[in-house]
Amino acid sequence: MPDTPPAAEYSRRAEARNHQAARLDRRSKLLGNLKLATVVAFFIAAAFSVKQHAFSPYWLALPVTIFAVLVVVHDRVIRAHRLAEKAADIYRRGLARLEDHWAGTGDTGEQFRVPDHVYADDLDLFGRGSMYELLCTARTPMGRETLARWLLAAASPDEIRERQIAIAELRSRLDYRETLAITGDDQRSPRQADWLVTWAETPVALHMPALRVISAVLAFAAPAALVYRGLGGDWIPLLVIVAIAAIISSRLRDRVHLLLDAISAAAGELALVSALMACTEREAFTSGWLRARAVGLQHSRAAPSASLARLRNLADLANGRHNLFVKLIDVPLLYSVQVAFAAEAWRRKHGDSVRHWLAALGDIEALVSLSTYAFEHPDDPFPDFVPERVPAIFDAQQISHPLLSAAKSVRNNVRLGDPAQLLLVSGSNMSGKSTLLRAIGLNVVLAQAGAPVRAARLTMSPVRLGTSIRVTDSLQAGRSGFYAEIVRLRQIMALTEGVKPVLFLLDELLHGTNSHDRKIGAEGIVRALLERGAIGVVTTHDLALTAIGATASDNRVRNAHFQDHVEDGHMRFDYILRDGVVTKSNALELMRSIGLDV
Numbered sequence: 001m002p003d004t005p006p007a008a009e010y011s012r013r014a015e016a017r018n019h020q021a022a023r024l025d026r027r028s029k030l031l032g033n034l035k036l037a038t039v040v041a042f043f044i045a046a047a048f049s050v051k052q053h054a055f056s057p058y059w060l061a062l063p064v065t066i067f068a069v070l071v072v073v074h075d076r077v078i079r080a081h082r083l084a085e086k087a088a089d090i091y092r093r094g095l096a097r098l099e100d101h102w103a104g105t106g107d108t109g110e111q112f113r114v115p116d117h118v119y120a121d122d123l124d125l126f127g128r129g130s131m132y133e134l135l136c137t138a139r140t141p142m143g144r145e146t147l148a149r150w151l152l153a154a155a156s157p158d159e160i161r162e163r164q165i166a167i168a169e170l171r172s173r174l175d176y177r178e179t180l181a182i183t184g185d186d187q188r189s190p191r192q193a194d195w196l197v198t199w200a201e202t203p204v205a206l207h208m209p210a211l212r213v214i215s216a217v218l219a220f221a222a223p224a225a226l227v228y229r230g231l232g233g234d235w236i237p238l239l240v241i242v243a244i245a246a247i248i249s250s251r252l253r254d255r256v257h258l259l260l261d262a263i264s265a266a267a268g269e270l271a272l273v274s275a276l277m278a279c280t281e282r283e284a285f286t287s288g289w290l291r292a293r294a295v296g297l298q299h300s301r302a303a304p305s306a307s308l309a310r311l312r313n314l315a316d317l318a319n320g321r322h323n324l325f326v327k328l329i330d331v332p333l334l335y336s337v338q339v340a341f342a343a344e345a346w347r348r349k350h351g352d353s354v355r356h357w358l359a360a361l362g363d364i365e366a367l368v369s370l371s372t373y374a375f376e377h378p379d380d381p382f383p384d385f386v387p388e389r390v391p392a393i394f395d396a397q398q399i400s401h402p403l404l405s406a407a408k409s410v411r412n413n414v415r416l417g418d419p420a421q422l423l424l425v426s427g428s429n430m431s432g433k434s435t436l437l438r439a440i441g442l443n444v445v446l447a448q449a450g451a452p453v454r455a456a457r458l459t460m461s462p463v464r465l466g467t468s469i470r471v472t473d474s475l476q477a478g479r480s481g482f483y484a485e486i487v488r489l490r491q492i493m494a495l496t497e498g499v500k501p502v503l504f505l506l507d508e509l510l511h512g513t514n515s516h517d518r519k520i521g522a523e524g525i526v527r528a529l530l531e532r533g534a535i536g537v538v539t540t541h542d543l544a545l546t547a548i549g550a551t552a553s554d555n556r557v558r559n560a561h562f563q564d565h566v567e568d569g570h571m572r573f574d575y576i577l578r579d580g581v582v583t584k585s586n587a588l589e590l591m592r593s594i595g596l597d598v
Contacts, residue, residue: 006376007098009174010091017088024081031074038067086182098376100405103129107136112148118491122469122505123441124403125151131403131442135369135451137181140273142358143365150366154448154500157385157462162289163367163450164382169287170371176283177368184275196273199262199347200354205255206344211248215334215341218245222332242332249331256340260318263311263343267319270312277357278305280364289367293360304357307350314343370451377406380452383443384459390533392461392501393417394440399455401439402446406454410575414440416503416535417461420558422526425539426546426582427562432575433539434469436562437505440537441467444503463503463535466492470507482513489525496532504529504536515544523548530556546581 004012042063049060096102109132114120124130132151138144155163170177206212218241225238249256263270281303285291317339320326330336374380386393395418398411410432416423427433443453444465468488471481495502509525510518522545526538540546546559561582564573 006378007095010094010098013174013178014088014091014095017084017091021081021084021088024077024084028074028077028081031070031077035067035070035074038063038070042067083182087178090178090181094372094376097134102134104133106133107138107144108133109136109144109148112145112152114152116487116491117152118488118495119441119445119465119467119505120152122467122471123438123445125445129403131445134403135373137177137369137372138362138365139181139184140276140361140365142362143369146359146362146366147369150449151445154462154464155450157388160385160448160450162287163370166285166287166289166367167371167374167450167452168382169285169290170368171375173283173371174375176279177372179279180276180365180368183279184272196266196270197355197358200351202347202351204344204348204351205259206252206340207348208341212341215245215248215337218248219333219338245334246331249334249337252337252340256336259340259343260321260336263315264318264321265315267312267315270308270315273358273361274305274308274312276365277308277361278303280361281305290364293364304353307346307353308357311343311346311350314339314346318343367450370449374452377452377454379406380454381457382451383447383453383455384457385447386459386461388462388500390501391417391421391530392463392503392533392535393459394444394461394463394503394535395457395459396440396443396453396455397457399439399443399453399458401435402442402454404435409454411456412436412575412577414537414577416537419555421530421535422548422557423537424546424548424557424559425537425561425577426541426543426559427539428541428564428582430571431562431564431573432577433541433562434507435575436577437467437469437507437537437539440503441465441469441505462500464495464498464500465503465505466495467505468492468507468509469505482510485510493525493528496529496534502529502532502534502536504534506536506538508540508542509538509545511542515542518542519544519547526557543581 042060045060045063093102093105096105108128108130109126112132113126120126126132126148132148135151136144136147138147222238222241222245225241229235229238280294283290283294285294318336321330321336321339326335394414394416396414399414400406400409400411414423414436425433425436439454443455443458444460444463447453447458447460448462448465466488468485471485471488489506492502492504509522513521522538526548529536538545538548548557558579559581560577560579562573562575562577563582564571
C-alpha cells in the first residue's frame with residue numbers, strides 16, 4: 001500500500017486528470033477547426049475544378065479522405081476527454097468523502113431496505129447519509145445488490161478472512177479501480193440484476209437447426225435471384241423465394257418478436273457489463289478469493305466479455321429491425337429470423353454460464369467498494385475473529401462511529417463477554433448512548449462483511465446482530481411504538497435459537513410502558529438473553545433500570561455511564577464512557593435552557 005495519504009493521492013490524481021482533460025479539450029478544438037478547414041478546402045477545390053472546366057474526383061478525394069480520418073481521430077479524442085473528466089470527478093468525490101461532504105451525493109440503496117430487518121434501519125445502513133451510500137462504488141445492479149446483501153447478513157469466518165486478504169490487495173490498486181469506474185462511460189447501467197439471467201435461463205424457443213440452415217440459404221438466394229432477374233431472367237425464382245420466406249417469417253413471427261424484444265433494449269447495458277468484465281479479465285490477482293472470481297469470469301470456451309459483446313451486437317441488430325430500410329428487406333432476407341436464430345444459438349451456448357458470470361462480477365464490484373473504503377481509512381484495521389464460543393466476546397479498543405468524522409468523533413473502549421455479558425449504560429439525554437450503540441453495531445456489520453473497522457483494535461466472535469434503537473409506531477399497521485418494540489425484542493430472542501451467539505443493542509429498553517412494568521420486563525428480557533449466551537449493551541436514562549446489575553449473578557452485568565455538565569448556561573458533553581452509574585440527569589436543565597419554567 002502506498003505511503004501517500006489518501007487525500008494527497010486523490011488530489012494528485014484529480015489534478016493530473018484535469019490537466020489531461022484540458023490538453024484533450026485543446027486538441028479537440030484544434031481537430032474541430034481542422035475539420036472545418038477541410039470542408040472549406042473541399043468546396044474551394046470543387047469550385048476551382050468547375051471554374052477551370054477540369055472537374056476530376058481526384059481533386060476532391062484528398063479533402064474527403066482527410067476529413068474522414070479527422071472524424072475518427074476527433075471521436076477518439078472526445079471520448080478520451082470525457083473519460084479524463086470522469087476520472088477527475090471520481091477523485092473529487094473521493095475527496096468529498098474524506099472531507100465528510102458526501103451525504104446525498106451517492107447511491108442511497110433505498111431499494112434494498114428490508115421491512116422489519118433486525119438491525120438495518122437502526123444502524124442507518126440505507127438512505128441518505130447511510131453506510132451504504134458511503135461504501136457503494138458499484139456500477140451494476142449485481143454489484144449494488146451484492147454489497148447490500150453483505151451488509152444485511154454476516155459472512156462465515158472463512159469467507160471474511162478471504163475477503164480481508166482480497167481487500168488488502170485491491171485497496172492499493174487505484175488504477176484498476178479507476179478503470180472500473182470510468183469504463184463504458186457512455187453506457188447505461190443495467191435495469192436490474194436478474195433480467196439477463198432470467199432471459200439466459202429461459203428454455204430455447206427456436207431450436208430448429210434445419211430451418212435455420214434453410215433460412216440462411218434463402219437469405220443468400222434472394223439477392224442471387226434478384227441479380228438473375230437483372231441479367232434477363234424471369235421473376236419466378238425470386239417470387240418463390242420471397243413466398244417461402246414470407247411463410248417462415250409469418251409462422252415464427254410471435255416467437256421471433258418476443259425474443260428480439262427481450263434483448264433489443266439491452267445493447268448499452270450489455271456493453272457496460274461486457275466492458276467491466278474485460279477489465280477484470282485482464283487483471284492478474286494474487287489472492288485466492290479474487291482468483292476464484294476471475295476464474296469464474298473465464299469459465300467458458302470464450303471470455304465472458306467477448307461473449308456478452310457478441311450478444312450486445314445481436315441486440316444492436318435486433319434494434320435495427322425498426323429501420324425503414326431493414327423493414328423493406330426483413331422478409332426477403334429473413335433479417336429478424338436470422339437475428340433471432342443467432343440469439344437462440346448464443347443462449348444455447350452460454351445461457352448456463354450467465355448467472356455464474358454476473359455473480360462473479362457482482363462479488364468483485366462489492367469488494368472494490370469495500371477496498372475503496374479501506375484505502376480511504378488507512379488507520380482502520382481488520383478485526384480479529386476468535387472461534388465461536390458461548391458467551392461470545394466483543395473487545396474493542398478506541399471504537400467510534402464509522403459515519404462520523406474520524407477527527408471529531410470520541411473513541412471509547414467496549415468489552416463484552418469476559419466476564420460481563422451485558423454493559424448497562426446510563427446517562428442523560430444527548431450524552432452519546434445511542435451513538436455508542438450504532439458505533440458498535442455498524443462496526444460489527446463492517447467486520448462481518450470483511451471490511452476494516454473504525455477502532456484501534458477489535459477482537460470478536462462471529463455473532464448474530466440484533467438491535468432495538470429506532471423502533472417506532474405505525475399508523476398504517478395499527479401498532480404502537482411499544483408493540484413495535486416488543487415485536488423487535490421477540491425477533492432478537494429468536495436469533496438466540498441459532499448456532500451463533502447473539503450480540504444485542506437495546507436503546508431505552510421498554511420505554512413505552514410504566515416504570516413498574518418496565519423494570520420487571522427489562523430484567524426478564526435481559527436475564528433470558530444472558531442465559532442463552534448472548535452479549536450486548538442496554539442504554540437507559542432511567543436510573544431504576546441500573547439495578548438490573550445488582551440482581552444478575554456471576555458478574556454478568558457491568559454498569560457504565562456518560563456524564564454531562566452545565567457551562568455558561570449550556571449543556572456540555574464529553575462523550576467519554578466511564579464505569580459506574582450516572583449520578584444525575586439533565587432533563588430539568590434542558591427544559592430550563594429553552595425557557596420552560598420548571
